[in-house]
Amino acid sequence: MRRHPVWSWFWFILGILYFFIPLVSTLEFSLRMLKGRYTLEAYRVAFQDPRFYQSFGYSLLWAIVTIVISLLLVVPTAYWVQLKLPKARPYVEFVTLMPFVVPAVVLTFGLIRMYGRPPLVLTTTPAALIVGYVVLSLPYMYRSVDSGLRAVDIRTLTEAAQSLGANWGTILMDVIFPNLRVALLSGIFLTFAIVMGEFTFASLLSWPAFGPYIEEIGAMRAYTPQAVSLMSFLITWGSIMLIQWIGRGARGAQVQVGGAR
Numbered sequence: 530m531r532r533h534p535v536w537s538w539f540w541f542i543l544g545i546l547y548f549f550i551p552l553v554s555t556l557e558f559s560l561r562m563l564k565g566r567y568t569l570e571a572y573r574v575a576f577q578d579p580r581f582y583q584s585f586g587y588s589l590l591w592a593i594v595t596i597v598i599s600l601l602l603v604v605p606t607a608y609w610v611q612l613k614l615p616k617a618r619p620y621v622e623f624v625t626l627m628p629f630v631v632p633a634v635v636l637t638f639g640l641i642r643m644y645g646r647p648p649l650v651l652t653t654t655p656a657a658l659i660v661g662y663v664v665l666s667l668p669y670m671y672r673s674v675d676s677g678l679r680a681v682d683i684r685t686l687t688e689a690a691q692s693l694g695a696n697w698g699t700i701l702m703d704v705i706f707p708n709l710r711v712a713l714l715s716g717i718f719l720t721f722a723i724v725m726g727e728f729t730f731a732s733l734l735s736w737p738a739f740g741p742y743i744e745e746i747g748a749m750r751a752y753t754p755q756a757v758s759l760m761s762f763l764i765t766w767g768s769i770m771l772i773q774w775i776g777r778g779a780r781g782a783q784v785q786v787g788g789a790r
Contacts, residue, residue, distance in 0.1 A: 552759070552762070555755050555758065555759055556755075556759060558752065558755050559571045559572070559752055559753075559755035559756040559759060561752065562574075562751075562752040562753075570752075571752040571753045571755065571756040572756045572760075574750075574753050574756075575753050575756050575757050575760070578746075578753075580742060581742065581757070583737060584737050584738055584739045584741070584742035585739050585742075587736070587737045587738055587739075588724060588725050588731075588738045588739035588740070589725075591655070591658060591659060591662060591724055591731075591736075591738065592662075592720065592721045592724040592725060594655075594659050595659055595662040595663055595666060595720055595724055596717050596720050596721065598659065598663050599663050599666055599667070599670045599716070599720055600670075600713065600716075600717075602663065603667070603670045603671050603674050603716070604674055604701065604705070604706070604709070604713075605701060606621070607621075607671060607674045607675050607678055608678060608683065608701065608705055611675070611678050611679070611683060612683055612684060612687060621671075622671075622675075625667050625668050625671040625672075626668055628664055628665050628667055628668055629668060633661075633665065633727075633729040633730060634729055634733070636661060636664060636665070636730075637661060637729055637730055637733045637734065638733070640652070640657045640660065640661055640734070641657075641733070641734070644656075644657050644660075652734060655736060657734055658730055658731060658734050658736050661730040661734070662720075662723070662724050662727065662730060665723060665727065665730070666716075666719070666720040666723050666724070669716060669719040669720060669723065670716040670719070670720055671716075672716075673712045673713070673715040673716035673719065674709065674712055674713065674716055676712055677708075677709040677711065677712025677713070678705075678709065678712075680712075681705075681708045681709070683705065683708075686700075686704050686705070686708065687700055687704070690703075690704045714771075718768035718769065718771065719768075721768055722764070722765040722768055725739050725740075725761060725764060725765070726739070726740055726761055726765070727740050728740035728741055728743075728744060732744070739761065742757075743757050743758060743761065
């Protein structure tokens with residue numbers, strides 16, 4: 530029997546308490562909308578608000594567009610850097626880390642100053658918002674894709690595909706993308722979670738989104754914002770659990786293929 534150190538269990542339990550006590554408190558508070566008893570009234574009010582569905586739908590649309598653009602931008606770039614320009618990796622990593630250094634407020638005002646006047650006006654369209662989201666999700670998407678590429682022998686795969694007459698588009702779509710399924714899903718769900726909860730870009734650029742909606746109802750109501758925040762948290766955790774489930778299936782498939790060979 531293996532013995533686990535007491536301190537390991539201590540820090541593990543402390544971590545669980547640190548993360549889950551606020552969630553349980555938020556849940557308990559959201560159920561007390563009607564005085565004297567626990568009910569789901571706050572959740573009923575949230576689901577009956579048409580702006581809830583509108584803001585959620587807009588954020589879902591922004592997330593899908595951001596994910597598509599991020600994949601088209603990051604995957605070919607990371608693939609080409611690893612295949613042909615390995616010495617450029619530190620510079621690319623530095624660029625992808627810039628959103629961690631520059632605050633979202635500064636990025637937003639930079640977009641407004643740059644694209645809020647001729648010759649290229651984007652602030653009157655969702656394009657500026659999508660660009661901001663792509664930049665904000667860049668560190669997570671690039672790290673996920675880069676980790677996936679490092680785990681795959683892309684040089685051998687590329688040479689084998691080229692020997693069969695495949696062009697670059699075919700190599701990316703039929704060879705590289707399938708081998709990056711888990712990495713891509715990780716980047717996709719992280720980007721999805723970021724966009725669904727983002728507040729600064731949507732608020733300052735005056736576009737409807739889920740984050741500003743939560744903040745707005747928080748200024749008017751006491752219990753409904755907690756219910757909506759918990760739902761947003763569950764969406765994020767659901768995405769993480771889906772990553773784990775799909776990743777487990779992908780690893781199992783690789784083992785089966787290796788055994789068949």
